[in-house]
Amino acid sequence: MTGFDLPLEGLVVLDFSRVLAGPFATALLADAGADIIKVEGREGDDYRHVGPFVGNDSALFEFANRGKRSIVLDLKTEADRTTARRLAAGADVVVENFRPGVASRLGIGYADLVGENPDLVYLSISGFGQDGIGRDRPAYDIIVQAESGLMALTGTPDGPPTLIGEAIGDIAVGLYGAWAVTAALWQRERTGRGCHIDLAMFDALLSLLPTGACRYLATGHVPMRAGNRHPLSAPFGAYRTADGHAVIAVLNEKLFARFAATIGQPDLARDPRFRSDALRSDNEPALRACIERWTGVRSTDEVVRVLAGAGIPVAPISTVAQAIDSEQARGRGLFRQGGIVAVPEQPAHFSGSRRGRPMRAPRLGEHTHDILAGLAAQEERP
Numbered sequence: 001m002t003g004f005d006l007p008l009e010g011l012v013v014l015d016f017s018r019v020l021a022g023p024f025a026t027a028l029l030a031d032a033g034a035d036i037i038k039v040e041g042r043e044g045d046d047y048r049h050v051g052p053f054v055g056n057d058s059a060l061f062e063f064a065n066r067g068k069r070s071i072v073l074d075l076k077t078e079a080d081r082t083t084a085r086r087l088a089a090g091a092d093v094v095v096e097n098f099r100p101g102v103a104s105r106l107g108i109g110y111a112d113l114v115g116e117n118p119d120l121v122y123l124s125i126s127g128f129g130q131d132g133i134g135r136d137r138p139a140y141d142i143i144v145q146a147e148s149g150l151m152a153l154t155g156t157p158d159g160p161p162t163l164i165g166e167a168i169g170d171i172a173v174g175l176y177g178a179w180a181v182t183a184a185l186w187q188r189e190r191t192g193r194g195c196h197i198d199l200a201m202f203d204a205l206l207s208l209l210p211t212g213a214c215r216y217l218a219t220g221h222v223p224m225r226a227g228n229r230h231p232l233s234a235p236f237g238a239y240r241t242a243d244g245h246a247v248i249a250v251l252n253e254k255l256f257a258r259f260a261a262t263i264g265q266p267d268l269a270r271d272p273r274f275r276s277d278a279l280r281s282d283n284e285p286a287l288r289a290c291i292e293r294w295t296g297v298r299s300t301d302e303v304v305r306v307l308a309g310a311g312i313p314v315a316p317i318s319t320v321a322q323a324i325d326s327e328q329a330r331g332r333g334l335f336r337q338g339g340i341v342a343v344p345e346q347p348a349h350f351s352g353s354r355r356g357r358p359m360r361a362p363r364l365g366e367h368t369h370d371i372l373a374g375l376a377a378q379e380e381r382p
Contacts, residue, residue: 006033024174
């Protein structure tokens with residue numbers, strides 16, 4: 001028990017995953033109080049060797065493996081595979097992100113474990129799913145961004161397809177993984193049965209493109225890049241200021257009339273080109289010119305202050321440093337100390353649970369002795 005009354009306290013997760021997608025899913029479960037037993041080979045998770053580093057330790061590994069316990073097992077040996085199966089017999093959840101078929105060849109696939117633990121929830125994360133034409137393909141975030149259509153939607157209209165600035169494919173499937181595990185645990189609560197969850201990065205990322213997918217499915221037209229504006233609404237994008245840009249988001253007619261009055265151009269609300277959101281989007285270049293006549297001679301701070309004072313959704317474009325150091329992030333207690341760097345805590349606030357539990361990533365094999373001792377004690381119980 002952590003003393004923080006977290007929702008998943010008492011849940012035991014055996015984590016064979018590595019790099020980011022699977023570890024991020026289990027990090028979220030650790031944030032919620034689960035006991036994550038991270039299985040690593042003798043060289044450790046690949047992310048231990050990827051920078052940026054603080055001393056000899058990876059900050060990325062810290063981010064993705066906060067709050068876990070590490071045990072070193074060589075799954076190429078029968079003795080350590082047997083130990084892994086023994087650990088799985090007492091776990092609530094197993095997570096792996098090997099290429100499809102590898103877990104079964106190692107003797108730790110769902111079919112290998114469910115006989116000893118029939119209520120096991122087993123999550124398999126892969127690039128393209130456990131079956132289908134892409135099952136044997138290796139996948140990284142950039143591969144899935146490219147094939148999902150996300151890169152084709154990102155960037156300026158006259159520029160090349162653009163990679164999102166974060167590993168969104170890994171993060172998306174990690175989020176879905178944590179969600180799927182908790183859904184399967186509730187199913188187990190109702191039915192007494194565990195299950196095998198087959199989760200693909202491609203599926204996860206494509207399912208998170210509602211605007212692009214709906215535009216194609218509804219019209220048959222292939223959506224392309226729209227730059228720093230919403231493809232269907234206006235004004236809904238980034239607008240030039242005297243010293244940078246500000247993001248403005250106006251979606252309905254009442255708000256647009258107030259916005260037009262605030263920037264000293266009330267007639268815009270009566271202009272036939274701008275009388276609906278669809279018309280404003282169709283005539284976005286003309287509308288942008290009107291808006292930037294006002295924003296372009298004012299600082300970003302002034303634009304934000306004036307529009308926010310009128311109740312118009314508006315924001316400056318912050319750097320990562322500004323966001324992390326902001327009063328908003330500090331006030332919500334999003335980052336907490338515990339290891340080589342501050343790491344985020346999952347963002348949901350549960351009433352009755354305290355936030356801010358210090359968490360760090362484990363050293364390689366740090367908990368091997370304790371985990372094996374606990375396993376032996378568990379197996380000795382009648």
